[in-house]
Amino acid sequence: MTPRSALNRTLLALAGLVLLGGGLLILFAGLDLYRRHDLAPPAGWPLTTPADVLLGSSDRARWSSQGWWWWPAVIAALVLTALLALWWLLAQLSRHRPGSLPVGGTPPQEGVELRDRALSEAIANEAGALPGVGHAAVLITGRPGRHRTRIKLTLTPEGTPGATLGALCEGPIGTARRSTGLIDMPAEVRLQVSRHGPHRVE
Numbered sequence: 001m002t003p004r005s006a007l008n009r010t011l012l013a014l015a016g017l018v019l020l021g022g023g024l025l026i027l028f029a030g031l032d033l034y035r036r037h038d039l040a041p042p043a044g045w046p047l048t049t050p051a052d053v054l055l056g057s058s059d060r061a062r063w064s065s066q067g068w069w070w071w072p073a074v075i076a077a078l079v080l081t082a083l084l085a086l087w088w089l090l091a092q093l094s095r096h097r098p099g100s101l102p103v104g105g106t107p108p109q110e111g112v113e114l115r116d117r118a119l120s121e122a123i124a125n126e127a128g129a130l131p132g133v134g135h136a137a138v139l140i141t142g143r144p145g146r147h148r149t150r151i152k153l154t155l156t157p158e159g160t161p162g163a164t165l166g167a168l169c170e171g172p173i174g175t176a177r178r179s180t181g182l183i184d185m186p187a188e189v190r191l192q193v194s195r196h197g198p199h200r201v202e
Contacts, residue, residue: 011088116140116147119176126172127151132159134194149173149187154194161191 028034029047041048120138127136135154142148151173155164173187 114180119180123149123151123172123176126175127153127168130164130167130171132156132164134159147182147185149176149185151187151189153189153191155191156194159193164191165189 025047029052030050032050033039034041034048046052120140124136124138127133127138130136132155133153134156137152139150140147141150151168153164153168155161168189169187177183177185
């Protein structure tokens, strides 16, 4: 999990908890569940009966008497919250994959580019054909100029991690770096062994 995805999940979890708590608070008050089930809410608990409101007339009068700065402060806080939410939404919609990569160097020769998905499939096909590899999955992430190759290999029971990694670096990864001209293209490899039943000895 990347730091960005961890931050996104944390923010989503916090927003979800706030919305869930507010929804339950309104639901309990609207359906008058406290009275129906003989529940005693804590002292000062908002919205305990269907007739309760979140901001009563006395509260509105008290805050309105604070001076001219009160309503501009509220509006500014709402605008800032809306802008932060919009910025976060646009950040989630931004591309997390490079889209296309140069062929033969940077800048691309004669405008020729290679789609990241096509390169991922080529690396996966070549890696899947290596001895001791049962399945290969490849994903190229990052931004233009800062690409990262994530490779997941499923080894057969006869495959050895050391030999497989050596063949992978010399074969598919080396071919991809030479074809794109991106020598500084980090690769992250995850190995797992395929499940197999116990061998029977007679």
